[in-house]
Amino acid sequence: xxxxxxxxxxxxxxxxxxxxxxxxxxxxxxxxxxxxxxxxxxxxxxxxxxxxxxxxxxxxxxxxxxxxxxxxxxxxxxxxxxxxxxxxxxxxxxxxxxxxxxxxxxxxxxxxxxxxxxxxxxxxxxxxxxxxxxxxxxxxxxxxxxxxxxxxxxxxxxxxxxxxxxxxxxxxxxxxxxxxxxxxxxxxxxxxxxxxxxxxxxxxxxxxxxxxxxxxxxxxxxxxxxxxxxxxxxxxxxxxxxxxxxxxxxxxxxxxxxxxxxxxxxxxxxxxxxxxxxxxxxxxxxxxxxxxxxxxxxxxxxxxxxxxxxxxxxxxxxxxxxxxxxxxxxxxxxxxxxxxxxxxxxxxxxxxxxxxxxxxxxxxxxxxxxxxxxxxxxxxxxxxxxxxxxxxxxxxxxxxxxxxxxxxxxxxxxxxxxxxxxxxxxxxxxxx
RNA sequence: UCCGCGAUAGCUCAAUGGUAGAGCAUGCGGCUGUUAACCGCAGGGUUGUAGGUUCGAGUCCUACUCGCGGAGCCA
Numbered sequence: 001x002x003x004x005x006x007x008x009x010x011x012x013x014x015x016x017x018x019x020x021x022x023x024x025x026x027x028x029x030x031x032x033x034x035x036x037x038x039x040x041x042x043x044x045x046x047x048x049x050x051x052x053x054x055x056x057x058x059x060x061x062x063x064x065x066x067x068x069x070x071x072x073x074x075x076x077x078x079x080x081x082x083x084x085x086x087x088x089x090x091x092x093x094x095x096x097x098x099x100x101x102x103x104x105x106x107x108x109x110x111x112x113x114x115x116x117x118x119x120x121x122x123x124x125x126x127x128x129x130x131x132x133x134x135x136x137x138x139x140x141x142x143x144x145x146x147x148x149x150x151x152x153x154x155x156x157x158x159x160x161x162x163x164x165x166x167x168x169x170x171x172x173x174x175x176x177x178x179x180x181x182x183x184x185x186x187x188x189x190x191x192x193x194x195x196x197x198x199x200x201x202x203x204x205x206x207x208x209x210x211x212x213x214x215x216x217x218x219x220x221x222x223x224x225x226x227x228x229x230x231x232x233x234x235x236x237x238x239x240x241x242x243x244x245x246x247x248x249x250x251x252x253x254x255x256x257x258x259x260x261x262x263x264x265x266x267x268x269x270x271x272x273x274x275x276x277x278x279x280x281x282x283x284x285x286x287x288x289x290x291x292x293x294x295x296x297x298x299x300x301x302x303x304x305x306x307x308x309x310x311x312x313x314x315x316x317x318x319x320x321x322x323x324x325x326x327x328x329x330x331x332x333x334x335x336x337x338x339x340x341x342x343x344x345x346x347x348x349x350x351x352x353x354x355x356x357x358x359x360x361x362x363x364x365x366x367x368x369x370x371x372x373x374x375x376x377x378x379x380x381x382x383x384x385x386x387x388x389x390x391x392x393x394x395x396x397x398x399x400x401x402x403x404x405x406x407x408x409x410x411x412x413x414x415x416x417x418x419x420x421x422x423x424x425x426x427x428x429x430x431x432x
Numbered sequence: 433u434c435c436g437c438g439a440u441a442g443c444u445c446a447a448u449g450g451u452a453g454a455g456c457a458u459g460c461g462g463c464u465g466u467u468a469a470c471c472g473c474a475g476g477g478u479u480g481u482a483g484g485u486u487c488g489a490g491u492c493c494u495a496c497u498c499g500c501g502g503a504g505c506c507a
Binding site for chain 1: 456
């Protein structure tokens with residue numbers, strides 16, 4: 001008999017199938033017994049009635065504990081009472097792979113520390129399962145979007161000789177006879193080199209920040225996708241980010257409605273995410289903050305609260321562009337019409353989820369870039385290869401980085417990014 | 433690094449300074465349609481650690497450990 005998966009039971013209505021999985025939960029009403037099996041694609045209730053199956057099978061109910069692994073054979077029956085629409089009238093339990101020890105995660109509530117300590121088991125729960133499916137769909141949308149537009153995936157190295165932006169605290173490691181190597185905080189500089197080779201590129205990989213950030217928006221290890229396009233200016237960059245976000249959100253809405261329902265996500269907020277996204281300047285953002293009575297001085301970066309207040313003025317992600325150059329990275333090009341601001345853009349997600357995209361047009365003039373490196377007191381030697389990009393056919397170019405976990409957190413409507421990645425790394429947790 | 437909150441049964445939480453409790457989980461029993469099933473019985477505790485105040489401390493005080501949330505920094 002063909003092996004079947006729970007999410008395909010509808011194709012086998014009235015027929016006998018075999019499933020392999022784990023015991024999610026069980027209930028009994030005396031002579032009617034219910035085994036809820038999960039197999040990674042869903043959960044199905046297997047029903048057995050005393051007298052209709054051999055007693056040797058009926059009594060296995062007592063043997064099976066939560067998360068025991070086993071297989072069942074049964075007949076698929078449509079049933080309106082079943083959450084998935086189908087039930088299995090159980091005929092046989094051909095194999096018990098293992099009777100699980102007492103499982104620590106019960107259907108009742110648990111605290112976050114308890115669950116985090118058992119993250120490897122927590123992933124089996126319905127809610128975490130839904131989040132991982134949405135995460136996967138988002139990552140697929142990211143790749144489909146760029147692949148469908150002629151971008152080439154050119155990944156950046158993870159071990160790097162120096163800080164990319166010179167500001168963040170990095171993890172370091174011994175690198176043979178060459179001294180220290182650092183875990184990357186951004187693939188961007190390498191993406192720029194790749195864009196000069198391939199035109200349109202993106203890199204997609206893990207990123208590391210050693211700052212002791214302790215908030216619901218921070219991880220020490222997170223995933224970032226960074227497109228970079230030769231001959232794009234800031235407006236092109238914003239156009240790309242806008243198309244990109246719309247594509248991601250609409251893809252999730254198309255394919256992950258069951259998961260969003262499990263997460264009790266208000267999807268009307270997601271349905272708004274369509275072009276055009278509002279674009280405001282940093283100056284206009286500052287005006288919003290001051291009008292709202294917040295103490296804010298021109299020249300500062302937007303803090304977490306500031307971002308929330310600004311994003312609350314809109315029903316979809318908002319692009320804030322032309323930040324003061326002082327608070328932005330050395331490689332961002334200044335606005336020729338106002339050198340006090342950089343041609344940078346941050347995209348703030350709605351509902352207080354904060355910055356999900358940071359990008360800019362890059363400085364393409366060799367002399368200006370050299371001056372910036374001096375101003376920021378960066379070791380010019382380490383950036384010689386990067387400066388070469390301005391020596392040999394320099395062109396205007398722009399790109400951005402999107403934080404995958406913050407995007408997942410926003411789309412799923414989660415309280416904390418720690419649930420958006422299978423095994424989160426935070427300052428006080430690197431296990432399991 | 434700074435500020436705030438917390439730690440009691442396997443889990444989630446109660447307990448005016450005066451005998452440490454409930455629900456769930458576990459074990460046993462019951463129930464022919466259960467949906468976090470339900471009903472009955474039972475076992476289960478060095479109240480985070482170390483001191484202190486008190487006739488008496490889970491409760492008050494001090495220090496420490498661990499965790500949570502926020503600030504800064506950032507995606």
